[in-house]
Ligand code: 5AD
């Protein structure tokens with residue numbers, strides 16, 4: 001049978017879709033890139049905010065139209081929405097035939113078999129052990145150069161606004177051996193960069209091996225592979241991690257450190273486990289150890305009881321840190337979370353939008369400054385492909401995760417490391433010239 005898979009949400013979902021594809025292929029299913037050829041349509045979903053779910057429901061409506069023409073097609077919802085809504089999804093979305101949560105993908109071939117013979121199926125049991133560590137993901141939407149490698153699953157930080165602990169279960173770490181095997185396989189296939197991913201990589205723990213130890217092992221084992229990681233948690237990021245980052249040149253000088261808010265009152269209501277002062281101290285420490293580091297963040301405006309003063313504190317923290325990049329959101333209540341149960345979603349929508357726009361405008365200024373400071377500097381760039389605009393230009397990223405575009409040069413191929421001198425920039429990218437070596 002031919003299947004088509006579409007992925008929404010975070011990097012973990014991309015990695016999961018690659019696991020799902022590997023599992024199905026092992027059982028004889030064939031991946032197709034064209035939805036019109038598919039006999040099974042799978043959608044891997046995200047529940048983090050209401051609008052993420054709305055987007056998926058829109059897609060399901062489109063699949064429903066396809067099903068009207070080809071009635072034998074089966075439609076499956078995977079991932080976080082499957083876990084959150086379970087049977088409700090079958091009731092609400094008549095087109096859906098199977099609903100499978102993030103820890104049940106190994107059962108997918110059998111579930112599809114059953115569904116094909118007539119019955120609808122919901123499988124959403126969360127596991128304390130499943131890490132899919134014995135499965136080599138099939139990288140189907142890849143540039144062949146950079147890949148995600150999942151190192152932990154689940155989250156148990158219980159930030160009061162967040163649905164993730166409820167839909168992805170408890171934290172589990174993969175063995176270093178299975179992580180190294182996966183990276184070795186990527187290296188043998190000419191990959192040049194891996195990003196180690198987890199909801200909170202700092203809580204990686206396998207037997208007595210911590211995240212900084214894992215990173216050191218990986219950096220030593222693969223000196224010619226670039227290593228990135230995401231996401232760190234300000235309450236858990238350790239000094240030893242900073243030492244490892246500073247020691248190994250193949251570990252990228254970029255930290256994604258979600259702050260969410262600059263107000264201690266909000267951080268406490270959010271159950272983040274750190275204060276503004278502790279966060280700023282950590283930033284200082286990171287910069288002291290890794291002077292050329294880039295720092296990015298997540299910011300959430302309009303959480304319960306956030307007032308103008310709290311909002312101002314977020315703006316002032318952003319300026320103080322001078323983020324290179326940020327993902328910015330307005331709070332969206334998720335039922336089942338602590339906040340939904342015990343706090344009031346009492347910031348009016350109009351006010352949330354105003355605050356979000358202010359945060360975005362400030363970050364635009366900060367990103368501009370960050371790029372301005374790069375003009376005149378030379379960076380090592382891993383070439384990933386052509387620039388979006390033209391095949392006369394190549395694009396890649398530097399260690400700091402900034403996109404750099406430069407004119408095509410003879411003998412340079414995708415996957416090469418080259419030196420590029422930055423000459424100017426646009427709102428999204430640095431523009432430079434390759435230095436002949
Ligand atoms: N509403 C809005 N944003 C959220 N995030 C997590 N939960 C919510 C929510 N309920 C944001 C946080 C997190 C990022 C992945 O998504 O900023 O860091």
Ligand code: SF4
Nearest residue numbers: 155157158159162164
């Ligand atoms: Fe959600 Fe907090 Fe876990 Fe991140 S650390 S996934 S924000 S609960």
